[in-house]
Amino acid sequence: MSVPQIWLVTGASSGFGRAIAQAAIEAGDIVVAVARRTAALDDLVAAHPDQLETVALDVTDIDRIDTVIADIVGRHGRIDVLVNNAGRTHVGAVEETTDAELRALFDLHLFGPAALTRAVLPHMRAQRGGAIVQMSSVGGQLSFAGFSAYSATKFALEGLSEALAEEVAPFGIKVLIVEPGAFRTGLFGPGTAAFSAESEVYADTAGATRRMVEGGDGTQPGDPAKAAAAIRTALAAEHTPLRLPLGSDSVDAVLGHLDAVRDDVLTWEKVSRDTTFDEN
Template sequence: MRDNACAATAPAAAPTRSATGKVWLITGANSGFGQAITRAALAAGDTVVAAVRRPESLDDLAAAHPDRVVPVALDVTDPTRITAVVAEVILWYGRIDVLVNNAGRGQVGAVEETTDRELRDLMDLHFFGPAALTRAVLPHMRRQGSGAVVQMSSMGGRFSFPGVGAYSATKFALEGLSEALALEAAQHGIKVLVVEPGAFRTGFAGGGALRQSAPLDAYEETVGPVRAGLPDSDGKQPGDPEKAAAAILTALAAEQTPLRLALGNDAADAIAAQLKSAGEEAAAWEAVSRGTDFDKE
């Protein structure tokens, strides 16, 4: 049996379709950031394999861009289907230039309110699915000697607050994985970009995209405002998804693509404040931190 390293060095089969520009594989491409990034890639003259649960939701977009938008069915929590989709894209085009791990949803609940099932389901969607997709494309990107992996995180991937512990946990995990990946993959010409948006008008806070754990009265004071405020913010968020997509393409095109890209004034302000606070705390406890080694003989 051939391992991934062998597969990466083997010659690619002749593609069965011709691609215009770069080949993007984008999950959750029918709404929110995924839709905006899809449109930005198309405007740049590229080809998008749009991976969604319901491919028919992209019929109009595919009709408007024949041969440049290819909808495929994918539930990112299905490892077998992940392997099949990546194999299909490589068969069609011979390469994947950009992977965007975007599919996701919101979850509100105190840590005590969040069930094990809710946490595991969210981890499957936000962490294990993107990790599996990333592993599946890496051998092909290494063979190409180029590529980019875009991980859609959140400002909640840098810090957390009451009511979003489960959501932040999944994004913290994705960011940790991605930070290591960036150092490992750079020698192979592969970029890694972690995107950390604030509040954008993506539908994240409304409808079926936001789930809530069963509330406990004990957390009404801390989690209650988030439970009510997030749905109320839907459609009123300051962030423009089209501008976010343009910023992502700009970062990918830069000679030095950043590892992390905060998007939105709220994200920029909150992340800067968190970094300042973390630095102050580290300085305040530095003597204690440094006092735990064995005494020098």
């Protein structure tokens, strides 16, 4: 029998985090589920007391992360998979979004995952293997009106992760950037989605995104359980992809965006290339 893997999943109380935790448990693995409010996981703990434990942690509490990771490794001996999943949505035009709102989102989507990644890497390097799953978004590849702050944080996470993948590959550590489209995770639910104060001048642009989020909860086409299965399949592959778009909406949007970028580059290629110093 194979040795159970040890998963550390943040934002595990709902949505993708809970689905990933459930998939790991069903595969016979052990999950350390991190959440700000762990009571939402009491049912899973009761059903799987030998496979699931919870840790109360806000991933923006950077000062606690090293201690939490050391405690987990001390009890389990290793961490095989880190899933940086904790997050939330935010809607607002650039002009509507305050510095405080933007910084708080970067703390959650970039600085928290970066700190957790730094904390687990010495252990993964020592064991010569592991995987880091970064839950990004289709908004980590492209953006549109109203999602400027959200996409900025996910773009940053993807840039960090792309470099990380190259740095840790020699140690047998995989990095997987997951880019979901619209999934039924509760991300758009009442009290979950955050909104900047609305300005009427952006009613037709960022405002349209605001209305979509306000009315979109429960109608998203994506199934979190199928997303969790796809993530496990990608991690188990001999050649794990760096990026994994999830959902037809994500695949279509990413491919369309790549085509648009390529068209711009080719259209302006001569101007772009003609910027070198002239030879004497």
